[in-house]
Amino acid sequence: MFLAHIFHHANHLPARRKKTDYYEHAYKNPHRADPKRGIDTRLIFLLCGVSGLVAVCYWLFFSGAFSVTSLEVLNAQSIDPGKIELLVKTELGRKKLFTIPYGASLFFVDSRRIEQAILREFTVKKVDVRPALPHRLIIDLEERIPRYIVKGSQGEDDYAADDEGIALGPAVLGEQQLLWIITAPAILSATTGSAVFPRSTLSFLNALEASSAHIRQGYRIQEVDLTRMLLHDIAVKTSEQWFILMSDALDTDLQLLNVDRALAEMKDERKVIQYIDVRILTKIFYK
Structure with missing residues (x-):
């Protein structure tokens, strides 16, 4: 009887209530970003990065800031430097990818292509073509000396x-x-x-x-x-x-x-x- 009385009393006790967090909706953890706001921020940063990259590429390759405007021929003795410059300008005027001239930027200059063209046209032993920022292209010749x-x-x-x-x-x-x-x-x-x-x-x-x-x-x-x-x-x-x-x-x-x-x-x-x-x-x- 005593045990039955205890179980009967326990079944009629009020249920324990879960503690209510009254600040759940009012408080926001600053370290937990809003998902919608995070997507927008990443997208903005991505667009800014792409825009910056496009701007830098345009400045380097297409703006003319580094276009070849000056040619310097070194160690030309029996060869007319003007003929060397004319040949180099012809090579620089050729199109890269059918649209962009090689001379549009120092970064487009194909030095080996120009060296091979000079070796074909002139009797030189060695030629070295190297760009010099911002607008200069240096052609260093080693002529063949009569012996x-x-x-x-x-x-x-x-x-x-x-x-x-x-x-x-x-x-x-x-x-x-x-x-x-x-x-x-x-x-x-x-x-x-x-x-x-x-x-x-x-x-x-x-x-x-x-x-x-x-x-x-x-x-x-x-x-x-x-x-x-x-x-x-x-x-x-x-x-x-x-x-x-x-x-x-x-x-x-x-x-x-x-x-x-x-x-x-x-x-x-x-x-x-x-x-x-x-x-x-x-x-x-x-x-």
């Missing part, structure tokens, strides 16, 4: 060639005193910009030039006759009008060293010498 006057054994015209054996055009009067005169059995090509010598001939001439820097007896090399090169028989005329008979199959340093030794032994006889033959390294012949 040889090439005479063909078949009566061809004389041509100037550089140390790489590249034809530079007809020889200019007065250059013969400064350059080596090469008599070749055959000229590969007299076209400007083409190779004049075979690779083997050029290798020998380069070796001979390097060795001539160590000559101690005061003479200079003026002419090289290569018409009998296939027989390894080469005649080199010196500034003292006598000849060196040498071979392209032997070391040029050792051959010119033997010439120095022969001249040191001859002393007073040097004035009437006709030739020195060093085609055998162990023996020296002279007359």
Whole structure:
């Protein structure tokens, strides 16, 4: 009876009420943003960012603030700088993506394209094209310098060639005193910009030039006759009008060293010498 009375009393107790938050609608946490307001803010920031990016791109590429207005050609000696500038302006006027000229902005300039165009049109060894803010394009040239006057054994015209054996055009009067005169059995090509010598001939001439820097007896090399090169028989005329008979199959340093030794032994006889033959390294012949 007692337990029944307790359960009966518990069932008739009033239910506990949930505590009411009277500030739920009035208070808003500042760290919790309104979802609708957050979407609008992100959209505004996105539009502002896109607008800023478009404005910067327009300023860099299309506004003309960095358009190419000045060309500077460096180290042009025998080449007319005006011709270089005309070619570069033609390349800058070409359209990029069919609408935008390459010269509209320094950031559009295709330096390699311009370098290749200059190498095709002019006999230069090297060219470097680089932009310089805000409007300048610098073209730095390394011209090919004449080193040889090439005479063909078949009566061809004389041509100037550089140390790489590249034809530079007809020889200019007065250059013969400064350059080596090469008599070749055959000229590969007299076209400007083409190779004049075979690779083997050029290798020998380069070796001979390097060795001539160590000559101690005061003479200079003026002419090289290569018409009998296939027989390894080469005649080199010196500034003292006598000849060196040498071979392209032997070391040029050792051959010119033997010439120095022969001249040191001859002393007073040097004035009437006709030739020195060093085609055998162990023996020296002279007359």
